[in-house]
Amino acid sequence: MKDRVRKPEWLKISIGANERYTETKRIVDSHCLHTICSSGRCPNMGECWGKGTATFMIGGDICTRCCKFCNTQTGRPLPLDPNEPTHVAESIALMKLSHVVITSVDRDDLPDLGAAHWVRTIQEIKRLNHSDVLIVHNDKMEIWLKEQGYTKPMVCLEIFDYLSPSVNNNTQEPNQKPIKVIYAGALTYKKNRYLYSLNDVMSKWQFELYGGGFEEAKIEDKTLFKFKGFVPSDQLIEQVSAHFGLIWEGDSIHTCSGDFGIYLRINNPHKVSLYIRCNLPIIIWKEAALASFVAENKIGVCIDSLEELDSILSSISAESYNEMVRNIKEINKKIASGYYCKRAVENAESLLQLT
Numbered sequence: 001m002k003d004r005v006r007k008p009e010w011l012k013i014s015i016g017a018n019e020r021y022t023e024t025k026r027i028v029d030s031h032c033l034h035t036i037c038s039s040g041r042c043p044n045m046g047e048c049w050g051k052g053t054a055t056f057m058i059g060g061d062i063c064t065r066c067c068k069f070c071n072t073q074t075g076r077p078l079p080l081d082p083n084e085p086t087h088v089a090e091s092i093a094l095m096k097l098s099h100v101v102i103t104s105v106d107r108d109d110l111p112d113l114g115a116a117h118w119v120r121t122i123q124e125i126k127r128l129n130h131s132d133v134l135i136v137h138n139d140k141m142e143i144w145l146k147e148q149g150y151t152k153p154m155v156c157l158e159i160f161d162y163l164s165p166s167v168n169n170n171t172q173e174p175n176q177k178p179i180k181v182i183y184a185g186a187l188t189y190k191k192n193r194y195l196y197s198l199n200d201v202m203s204k205w206q207f208e209l210y211g212g213g214f215e216e217a218k219i220e221d222k223t224l225f226k227f228k229g230f231v232p233s234d235q236l237i238e239q240v241s242a243h244f245g246l247i248w249e250g251d252s253i254h255t256c257s258g259d260f261g262i263y264l265r266i267n268n269p270h271k272v273s274l275y276i277r278c279n280l281p282i283i284i285w286k287e288a289a290l291a292s293f294v295a296e297n298k299i300g301v302c303i304d305s306l307e308e309l310d311s312i313l314s315s316i317s318a319e320s321y322n323e324m325v326r327n328i329k330e331i332n333k334k335i336a337s338g339y340y341c342k343r344a345v346e347n348a349e350s351l352l353q354l355t
Helices: 019-030 045-050 084-095 115-122 125-130 139-147 193-197 233-239 258-266 270-277 291-296 306-315 318-336 339-354
Strands: 053-058 099-104 134-136 154-156 179-184 205-210 225-229 244-247 282-285 300-303
Touching (some): 053 115, 134 339, 139 258, 291 300, 318 339
Parallel strands (some): 179 205
């Protein structure tokens, strides 16, 4: 048996143990909290915690999904800890963090997907005033946080960056038929019932679905759909060849209602950035928080209902579509280089210098 080849020293990283890192770890452990830093085995944890930054992960440490790029444990989650929102708020105060980020595992096992737990956490928002500056997803989230009582300065990220070495070199002719629209995400009847109600409103376009849980037996006209299955994101960026990427959630083709509608109204879905990395113009619900970003940058179309998509898509000229693609490619360059995150941090640091 061959001897095991040791990895070179320069490939390894020391977590470190300065005073602030040690105190941060003590508080996290004593409050029984989870962080994506530790659950995801992030190699930068020592550096970040040592400088007073951390990313709390609420909803437990077991995720109901299995993203290949994430090291968080997958399985059947434990019941929610009702004291977690308070513990998170208390820890923020004790740790005197320079920046606070809160994320969560997916909780597809809960009827509301964990939305109420998020609300309870945000209701502790006054404790977040121990932060000096908060970086928020978008201006809609900024307004919502102010309505909940947050009073410290905020900086808008605008859109998530999406770092990947993959490049999409595929092109679609604007007049090519049928028009291909993709959706990447959970495809179950429970999560996205609207997918199973499109038979009567689709004639000008074809749906390509990427993800898991698609229940094909519930589809009346199977010729309208192409099910591609789960494809890792880097591979998807390289392979996908379509005209548009769809941002739509919930059980209705008329609007994004319920918990999913609330989610889209204030959050930035990662799949918007994924579609941009694929050079796909965006189709998005008009009331989604990112609809204004899509409209202002002329990188897609905003719609009230999926019923109107046939007429909208057929009315887009070749010139208009090509303009969207050109604009998408410019945004693609930015999110591929970390532009929006860097800018948000620079703006936050500028605000800190003024206080």
